[in-house]
Amino acid sequence: MKRNFTQAMGFTFLFSSLALTLLVLFSIIYFIGARGLKVLSWEFLTQVPRQAMTAGGVAPAIVGTFYLALIAILFSLPLALACAIYLCEYSPKGWVVNFIRIGINNLAGVPSVVFGLFGLAVFVKSLKFGVSMLSGGLTLGILVLPVIISAAQEALLAVPHSIREASLALGATQWQTIRRIVLPAALPGILTGVVLSIGRVVGETAPILFTAAAFYLRGFPGSVFSEVMALPYHIYALMTEGTHPKEQTDIAYGCSLVLLLLVLVISALAVYLRQRQRSRFHA
Amino acid sequence: MLDPVKIRTQNVDFFYGNQQALRDISMDIDAGRVTAIIGPSGCGKSTFIRLLNRMNDLVAHTALHGHIYLEGQDIFSPAVDPVEIRRRVGMVFQKPNPFPKSIFENIAYGLEVNGCRDRDIVEERVVMSLKKAALWGEVKDRLRDSALRLSGGQQQRLCIARCLAVAPEVLLFDEPCASLDPISTTKIEELILELKKDYTIAIVTHNMQQAARVSDKTAFFLLGELVEMGETQHIFTAPKDKRTEAYITGRFG
Numbered sequence: 001m002k003r004n005f006t007q008a009m010g011f012t013f014l015f016s017s018l019a020l021t022l023l024v025l026f027s028i029i030y031f032i033g034a035r036g037l038k039v040l041s042w043e044f045l046t047q048v049p050r051q052a053m054t055a056g057g058v059a060p061a062i063v064g065t066f067y068l069a070l071i072a073i074l075f076s077l078p079l080a081l082a083c084a085i086y087l088c089e090y091s092p093k094g095w096v097v098n099f100i101r102i103g104i105n106n107l108a109g110v111p112s113v114v115f116g117l118f119g120l121a122v123f124v125k126s127l128k129f130g131v132s133m134l135s136g137g138l139t140l141g142i143l144v145l146p147v148i149i150s151a152a153q154e155a156l157l158a159v160p161h162s163i164r165e166a167s168l169a170l171g172a173t174q175w176q177t178i179r180r181i182v183l184p185a186a187l188p189g190i191l192t193g194v195v196l197s198i199g200r201v202v203g204e205t206a207p208i209l210f211t212a213a214a215f216y217l218r219g220f221p222g223s224v225f226s227e228v229m230a231l232p233y234h235i236y237a238l239m240t241e242g243t244h245p246k247e248q249t250d251i252a253y254g255c256s257l258v259l260l261l262l263v264l265v266i267s268a269l270a271v272y273l274r275q276r277q278r279s280r281f282h283a
Numbered sequence: 284m285l286d287p288v289k290i291r292t293q294n295v296d297f298f299y300g301n302q303q304a305l306r307d308i309s310m311d312i313d314a315g316r317v318t319a320i321i322g323p324s325g326c327g328k329s330t331f332i333r334l335l336n337r338m339n340d341l342v343a344h345t346a347l348h349g350h351i352y353l354e355g356q357d358i359f360s361p362a363v364d365p366v367e368i369r370r371r372v373g374m375v376f377q378k379p380n381p382f383p384k385s386i387f388e389n390i391a392y393g394l395e396v397n398g399c400r401d402r403d404i405v406e407e408r409v410v411m412s413l414k415k416a417a418l419w420g421e422v423k424d425r426l427r428d429s430a431l432r433l434s435g436g437q438q439q440r441l442c443i444a445r446c447l448a449v450a451p452e453v454l455l456f457d458e459p460c461a462s463l464d465p466i467s468t469t470k471i472e473e474l475i476l477e478l479k480k481d482y483t484i485a486i487v488t489h490n491m492q493q494a495a496r497v498s499d500k501t502a503f504f505l506l507g508e509l510v511e512m513g514e515t516q517h518i519f520t521a522p523k524d525k526r527t528e529a530y531i532t533g534r535f536g
Contacts, residue, residue, distance in 0.1 A: 092343075093343060162378060163382055167382070167392070169369050169374040169376075170373070172366070172396040173366050180395075185382075
């Protein structure tokens, strides 16, 4: 009798926790959705800002965010993948590798504003890229490097040892085994890591604060050395600067909604890709 | 010049770290015959056959003394490429381990990594290997399906077909039926008897009836030592060593 009561208590507690979490999640979506939808329109998505940010759209910020994410991923994915492969497949096991692993995991916990300062010192100043899309993209790339490395490592470690052995036993080299057996099997997991980091890149503000972002630009960025507008920074700027707080707040909510939808679309895409990969090869 | 001995091991000691797994193993594996290796768990029989295709190279902190010759060539000499040894000495593992790829790709893979680019040849060899592994009839209409959708027994025969495709000379079976039902086991055993016409075979097994059914020679391992080896008939009817007798009559195992 008492056991059943304890169990019922347990279930109730677990269920209420879930309900509470969902409540918070849905209220976020509801508030942003409700306030954002007021300004969301085709014009909002496709036009440049006008009349001191109180009218027009936020297209340059959307495009800028997209470019920044693209640069970040193009830079960090190959590098992260190479590191993960080396650490998982080639490096001799021992304290050195463990130390590197711990280092990488800790890097993932460094506050993003620190990465921003690093980007300012290295990309903007030392390498003389200036405040530009390139500097910001690279800074964001470094920010997500440890995230992708960790995800890729986990995905690689999850590939069963037995199929590596099978490949080697057929007279494949270690490299052939990695490229043709291990990587394809780990791809869904790696993809998940990439998507999580795209979500992170798209939403980060601090790393681009000093390296890439501009509050207002007349048009779209012309080259990787141009400054860019980006959605998260735009939200920040709308809420802290300018002369029309009322209109700006509405636009900030519109930007938030766009950002939310953007991340949602990216995640959905990744889930879709992963499912397709799975359904093809996992019975 | 058909050498009757395909693989010869000479005074092989093998260590995992400080722990000695094999002690002074000298044995011959005859060409074109089936050699069974029996013994209780942990006696070193899997360790032993994994040396024959240098799979144990992949395990860290191991040491080997002694020599293993494949057709007279020392496979651990520095001049020898382990990758080539593994192509010549194929292996079927305890648990079926097909790649998460289609049935066709599973078999074509070995050919491709060994440099076979011609699609016609690849296709021909895939079909041939599936037929040799007695799987063709069951999968010929679903070659593009995932290999993971096959049953356990079919997966194991696919793994055998995958081995055959790269034209090995020796086939090593490491308890190939350990995870299979009796009907699948029978099919694998029939297949082994069929394959011995073309290949030298070594099979590690827990199952003494299986050793008796499929092998020509049997080696009995105990605690890392080769206790006795001889014609299977003799081992099972008139073992010389009383430990062998105790094991095959089921007094320990």
